[in-house]
Amino acid sequence: MSRPISSDKTARDLHRLDTDGAEGSGPIVGGRHGKHDALPLMSGIDRYTDDITLPRMLHCKLVRSPHAHAKIIAIDTSGAEALEGVHAVVIGSEMPIPYGVIPWTPDEHALALHKVRFVGDPVAAVAAVSEEVAIEACRRIVVRYEVLEALVTPQAALARADLKIHEDNRHGNITKHVHLEFGDVDAALAAAALVVEGDYQFHGSTHAPIEPHCAIASVDGKGLLTVWSATQVPHYLQRELAKVLELPMRQIRVIQPAVGGAFGGKSEPFALEFCVAKLAFKTGRPVKCLYTREEVFLAHRGRHPFDMHYRTAFAADGKILAIDAKSLLDGGAYSSFGLVTTYYSGQLLGAPYRFPTYRFDSTRVYTNKPACGPKRGHGSVQPRFALEVQLDKASRTLGLDPIELRRRNFIGENSVTINGFHIGSNGFLQCLEAVVQASGWAEKWGKLPRGHGIGVAGSCYISGTNYCIYPTELPQSAVQMCLDRSGRVRVFAGTSEIGQGSTTMLAAIAAQELGVELDDVRVLAADSDLCPVDLGAYSSRITLMAGNACLTAARTLGDKIRDILAQLWGIPAADIRLEHRRAFSLTNPQVWMPIQEAFIITESKLGLLGSTGSYTSPQSAVHGDYRGGTIGASPAYSFTAHIAQVQVDEDTGEVTIEHIWCAHDCGHAINPVLVEGQIEGSVYMGAAEAVMEHHDTLPSGLRTDGRRRDSGPGVDGLLMASSLLDYRMPTSLDVPQLTALIVQAPDPRGPYGAKEAGEGPLHSAIPAIANAVFDAVGVRIDNLPISPEKVLRGLRNQAGRKPC
Amino acid sequence: MLRLPPFDVHLPDELGAALALLAKHGRQARPMQGGTDLVPNLKLGQTKLEHAVLLAGIDELHGIELDDGELRLGAATGLNALAQDPQVQAHLPALAFAASRIASPQIRSMGTLGGNLCLDTRCRYINQSELWRQALGGCLKSHGRECHVVPGGQGCVAALSSDTAPVLIAYGACVHIAGWQDSALVRRHIALADLYDSDGVRHLRLADAEIVTAVRVPLPSANVHVGYRKWAVRKSIDFPLISVALRLERSDTGSLLAGLLVVSVLGPRPRVIDLKALAGRTIDADLAKALGQMAFDRCRPLPNVPYDADYRRERLAVEVRRLCTEMLNL
Amino acid sequence: MTETAPVDSTFLDTTAAEPTRARRLVICRLQVNGEGVAVVAPVHWTLLELLRYQLGLIGSKQGCDKGDCGACTVLLDGKPTLSCITLAVAVQGRCVETVEGLGVGGEPHPLQREFAERGAAQCGFCTPGVLMSAAAYLDELSSSAEPVVRQADIAAALGGNLCRCTGYTKIFEAVHAAATQILQRSKALADTSTDDAS
Structure with missing residues (x-):
């Protein structure tokens, strides 16, 4: 067996992984491979939660409030309990301990305790022999309410401090207020050559994964509770179940089966998980709850609507001197991740541009609507829209190409943001260059015929956060790894595969380091009995954190194998390479053996080949030294640039997005196919919320008497679109052409230099589209979504034309 | 998931048997073709029934035939079949086009012409879940007493969203109806435009035991042109938010002899505007503009279906103008 | 039975x-x-x-x-x-x-293989439905007199299947690749049978 191997490949450069594979085989890390788990999922073999049926399983349905804001006076469950086929009913008082994904703001109950706070707030749950019987039983539960005035706009919620949605909240309906100031903003504003000032409204949108939430609980007679759930945070689910059910965590096993999309919509516990657990204890039988599509819309936790006022100051050369931002966040009925959202609304704006002074003031309020939370690009998509539109306005006023304006303000790599975040690698300029080249920007910007336009925007996102959402010094991610005599690698990880590819990523790292093929790696993930803790699939943390843990575990095992082979072959361990099912000497091609044999020899010398790896993020010199200065700080930051090309129909106001080019700096693409997929999916989702999607409630005035009106539109807080027919997400015929461009600025903190790719590429899609609309017809839409009637109104105002 | 409430299902293979079943169960029974409209409505609890009478097994309802200068389209003709049928494409191209633009490929392979003509009316206040309607307190079409679209309104204004109805009205189609009286099958036929009533709760002028069996369309002469356009937010899946069909009869000199403008998704029935006021005018860009203006002046979309009603009105004018412009070169 | x-x-x-x-x-x-x-x-x-x-x-x-x-x-x-x-x-x-x-004898259908290799399935939940619509498209394509694989036809055939993960880009690529493969295979078959006849 011979193959040419150059000796200079011995040094494994952390960032420039050697991609020279064995004969006929490409590289694993960095190579274009399919998704590891795709085939069994798409063939009806691997199971999502609702695909699981347990013996004697009961079905659970929830009773939900028809009022946006009301006191619960009494609940009569006798009618349901009398129905044949009903095994148990549970109400809020049986689970009185409040919970919340953020431990500082536990303001939710599994089922509403004394009050309901939005239309759809769950108040009771039934377990019955079938969904049909459970539905009928729910109809027979009588809840008496005292209806209260509903507060559905954040302005009303602010104004009515006397009418608290949560009675024990300290400051009226304000769930969080953050005010941070860096440098003398007012002086910078006063001295600026140009101040761009404006109001921006960012509307609500929701995740709408195609799989609805589903959970199953089973108890084993000895008190062990097992919960299967379509969640993206099995660890937080286990913690909150323990809290609400008053069980030790060791008595709870959480298994996350395959998840059919999440995007942040499954990143905290929901009523169904507590209810099936409680009902499983009450009945002694397994219980399943599958949300209807409407219930998915009610569970929500989608993008917060933001009302923003921004002032950005510029020097005559286009340099940003100050940003002064004020935001009002419409939080909905519960806190959810809101504390973090409120910080993120300002904290994540500090790159890719440098600016010497910064102030942000963000207020999140409760309203009587489904709770908002983290949707892909949590908390930072909205401010990014305002800023990037302001940069576009400034470039027009200053007569600068908007690309050039962004270049001039580039913060650079190994830099520190105004709010104290330490940026490592930074490929933003390469991203800009990539989209400029791919789109033909120079020939298009300002040069396309009227009705056609092109726009640019840039952004930055985090690769996980430095701190867990509960105080701990424990690792944020960990992996156990085991090799066996069959030549297989088993990876046990708490990671949540939600379609983003975390399982493939772990398999690639293990295969790369241990010299096996991708299919030789079994990743057993997200089972709290089998796997070490990982915090979950949120804030784009898994590749960096679990990837590093996996790399450590794999390298530990790889070193053991090399050590044993080095003794056997009498060559230095550094001369030995494990690749594509072979162990071999780099310098002497005659010296090699199959990897399975290498595993067997090593195991026979050392005993079972197991290892662990864990990841704890850097805790010093990475964030700001002030209250809140740690929130939003990340081990590594990703960068993105978008260029969008649009066509605006001047008769109808309709915007057709023709093409979006997105370049994303993911550090190092462990699997370029999957990185492209994340970019394309993000851009699609951003474009969809820019022009089409809206998680909106019925238009209505405020009720002052707490009673229903005799006539007039709607009831407060009622969702306009709670089906996939009315909530319009783009079909295959509505999607623009998407070009995903991978930029790699390896970061020393990422595995092989890798950073995130799942959320960053959404952000600047939206302002790029808004800026392109302006380029096309000279109309600025500062309140999203960019709907045809707003564009048409803008065109009318511009031309003074009359309708028709 | 949303489950269907229990009901019984009948699969008659004869028209008489189907009608007898419908007659026997009265308002408790409904005919069902592809089910693409009725099943979702049943799942949402907005329609209730005890007996579904499936019509797919009745031979008489199938088939497309050319007969005596008319095209006879069986009510059970699939929407895809309609769109792809060579005779329909040759003689009624606007119908084939309209059928090809309905909802999605799956809906078109399941849905039928009869079902599309007899679609229930839609409104943002009724096509919702039970919880939603409970929260709202119902409306004229559900269990309530007030209209949320027209405050104080006494009549339901839910809209017809059929893509085939406006274009078939423009073609001058008539519908053949079979009913059941005194244990006997009775037949009648009416102009398609007369099938629809202005009450959104009961917008089809059909008795309880009556069904549409076929549509007959006179083959248009060479100087008659029919076109169709619709607007929906998405290019697939969506119901139209405004739709227009236009019939132009052209003289040898290129002027308008007669014509019809049919506007749908306004209310429970399509709005048919006779163009005799414009007779004699040259069919040109100016006429297109005038038609757009006429549609704008005479139609007032309501906030009954999603989207801003004022915008739908402006959009209607543009769609009419563009439709006429498309037809100038025919 | x-x-x-x-x-x-x-x-x-x-x-x-x-x-x-x-x-x-x-x-x-x-x-x-x-x-x-x-x-x-x-x-x-x-x-x-x-x-x-x-x-x-x-x-x-x-x-x-x-x-x-x-x-x-x-x-x-x-x-x-x-x-x-x-x-x-x-x-x-x-x-x-x-x-x-869809697959035959434990072998995945070409569509499934292309979907897996090209990252056309992310969470995989919508994928079975997408695959069935794509299979119907392939059937129609193979039975047409002059089969040509067109992006617009693929997009239209999938118009009733919502995907929330991919932005459809890789789905289009995968269906295109599978369609091209199947046409080539049937063309090769046809060529072989023509050869046999001659």
Whole structure:
């Protein structure tokens, strides 16, 4: 067996992984491979939660409030309990301990305790022999309410401090207020050559994964509770179940089966998980709850609507001197991740541009609507829209190409943001260059015929956060790894595969380091009995954190194998390479053996080949030294640039997005196919919320008497679109052409230099589209979504034309 | 998931048997073709029934035939079949086009012409879940007493969203109806435009035991042109938010002899505007503009279906103008 | 013919819920993936309920409840059909193909292989439905006189299947690749048979 191997490949450069594979085989890390788990999922073999049926399983349905804001006076469950086929009913008082994904703001109950706070707030749950019987039983539960005035706009919620949605909240309906100031903003504003000032409204949108939430609980007679759930945070689910059910965590096993999309919509516990657990204890039988599509819309936790006022100051050369931002966040009925959202609304704006002074003031309020939370690009998509539109306005006023304006303000790599975040690698300029080249920007910007336009925007996102959402010094991610005599690698990880590819990523790292093929790696993930803790699939943390843990575990095992082979072959361990099912000497091609044999020899010398790896993020010199200065700080930051090309129909106001080019700096693409997929999916989702999607409630005035009106539109807080027919997400015929461009600025903190790719590429899609609309017809839409009637109104105002 | 409430299902293979079943169960029974409209409505609890009478097994309802200068389209003709049928494409191209633009490929392979003509009316206040309607307190079409679209309104204004109805009205189609009286099958036929009533709760002028069996369309002469356009937010899946069909009869000199403008998704029935006021005018860009203006002046979309009603009105004018412009070169 | 015993007891005592309302169990006889089956189900059940909860064919998914998303798409006599709004009794005697029947003899269908290799399935939940619509497109393509693989036709064929992960880009690529492969294969076959004839 011979193959040419150059000796200079011995040094494994952390960032420039050697991609020279064995004969006929490409590289694993960095190579274009399919998704590891795709085939069994798409063939009806691997199971999502609702695909699981347990013996004697009961079905659970929830009773939900028809009022946006009301006191619960009494609940009569006798009618349901009398129905044949009903095994148990549970109400809020049986689970009185409040919970919340953020431990500082536990303001939710599994089922509403004394009050309901939005239309759809769950108040009771039934377990019955079938969904049909459970539905009928729910109809027979009588809840008496005292209806209260509903507060559905954040302005009303602010104004009515006397009418608290949560009675024990300290400051009226304000769930969080953050005010941070860096440098003398007012002086910078006063001295600026140009101040761009404006109001921006960012509307609500929701995740709408195609799989609805589903959970199953089973108890084993000895008190062990097992919960299967379509969640993206099995660890937080286990913690909150323990809290609400008053069980030790060791008595709870959480298994996350395959998840059919999440995007942040499954990143905290929901009523169904507590209810099936409680009902499983009450009945002694397994219980399943599958949300209807409407219930998915009610569970929500989608993008917060933001009302923003921004002032950005510029020097005559286009340099940003100050940003002064004020935001009002419409939080909905519960806190959810809101504390973090409120910080993120300002904290994540500090790159890719440098600016010497910064102030942000963000207020999140409760309203009587489904709770908002983290949707892909949590908390930072909205401010990014305002800023990037302001940069576009400034470039027009200053007569600068908007690309050039962004270049001039580039913060650079190994830099520190105004709010104290330490940026490592930074490929933003390469991203800009990539989209400029791919789109033909120079020939298009300002040069396309009227009705056609092109726009640019840039952004930055985090690769996980430095701190867990509960105080701990424990690792944020960990992996156990085991090799066996069959030549297989088993990876046990708490990671949540939600379609983003975390399982493939772990398999690639293990295969790369241990010299096996991708299919030789079994990743057993997200089972709290089998796997070490990982915090979950949120804030784009898994590749960096679990990837590093996996790399450590794999390298530990790889070193053991090399050590044993080095003794056997009498060559230095550094001369030995494990690749594509072979162990071999780099310098002497005659010296090699199959990897399975290498595993067997090593195991026979050392005993079972197991290892662990864990990841704890850097805790010093990475964030700001002030209250809140740690929130939003990340081990590594990703960068993105978008260029969008649009066509605006001047008769109808309709915007057709023709093409979006997105370049994303993911550090190092462990699997370029999957990185492209994340970019394309993000851009699609951003474009969809820019022009089409809206998680909106019925238009209505405020009720002052707490009673229903005799006539007039709607009831407060009622969702306009709670089906996939009315909530319009783009079909295959509505999607623009998407070009995903991978930029790699390896970061020393990422595995092989890798950073995130799942959320960053959404952000600047939206302002790029808004800026392109302006380029096309000279109309600025500062309140999203960019709907045809707003564009048409803008065109009318511009031309003074009359309708028709 | 949303489950269907229990009901019984009948699969008659004869028209008489189907009608007898419908007659026997009265308002408790409904005919069902592809089910693409009725099943979702049943799942949402907005329609209730005890007996579904499936019509797919009745031979008489199938088939497309050319007969005596008319095209006879069986009510059970699939929407895809309609769109792809060579005779329909040759003689009624606007119908084939309209059928090809309905909802999605799956809906078109399941849905039928009869079902599309007899679609229930839609409104943002009724096509919702039970919880939603409970929260709202119902409306004229559900269990309530007030209209949320027209405050104080006494009549339901839910809209017809059929893509085939406006274009078939423009073609001058008539519908053949079979009913059941005194244990006997009775037949009648009416102009398609007369099938629809202005009450959104009961917008089809059909008795309880009556069904549409076929549509007959006179083959248009060479100087008659029919076109169709619709607007929906998405290019697939969506119901139209405004739709227009236009019939132009052209003289040898290129002027308008007669014509019809049919506007749908306004209310429970399509709005048919006779163009005799414009007779004699040259069919040109100016006429297109005038038609757009006429549609704008005479139609007032309501906030009954999603989207801003004022915008739908402006959009209607543009769609009419563009439709006429498309037809100038025919 | 396989007489399938109920795997899920959900309907057995539902008559208790509303004793006043008529409720019938029927035996649905149909061909599923080439095999005749007879299944007992409540008469008002949908085809999706029958497939998932009676036959254990979990590949067809429930996403929207009412025909808005396409995750439940199966082929009924070769035509893409939303099983979540199709009554099971209405398909008596007809042929249903689900994603479980797409591959042959344990080998994935070319569409499945292309989807897996090209990253066209992310979470995979909408994928079975997308695959069935794509399979219908391939059937139509192969049976057309002058088959040409066009991006616009692919997008139109998938117009009733919502995907939330991919932005459709890689789905288009995968269907395009599988279609091209299948056309090449049938062309090669045709060429061979022409050679044989000559």
